[in-house]
């Protein structure tokens with residue numbers, strides 16, 4: 571009986587360990603997203619990264635990375651004739667799924683004047699109207715840790731509005747307040 575208990579406890583511990591190691595599932599869809607036919611983003615070295623900037627899509631809750639990429643690649647408010655690709659590095663859905671949408675070495679244009687030093691993380695939804703979900707904030711936390719692991723040091727956490735006061739509402743009143751607790 572005692573031996574069986576030891577086996578069960580050991581199996582549970584192994585399961586917990588597997589969950590811990592593989593729990594941070596970040597799906598890299600960088601190569602699967604629409605890209606501009608001729609334009610490409612400039613590149614950087616990971617050592618140039620200093621901060622993580624949180625954004626919201628300000629769109630529908632169920633908007634997909636592909637839909638946002640399609641919008642960014644076409645003529646839009648940032649690039650008259652379309653941008654090279656999606657303008658963020660990570661995309662977090664309402665259900666907490668994490669997608670990498672650009673390599674960290676790519677300088678994506680999500681924060682005027684500070685793109686070379688910044689990683690852009692966007693949460694799907696409009697956080698002027700409702701708060702981010704608990705799983706979404708958990709996913710944001712995991713994403714931050716994963717980015718810091720990749721660059722090999724801790725980074726500053728900020729928001730679009732935090733870096734550009736008065737020029738944008740992004741990432742929305744609710745998320746702006748929630749970031750403080752991440």
Ligand SMILES: [Zn+2]
Nearest residue numbers: 625626730740
């Ligand atoms: Zn933004």
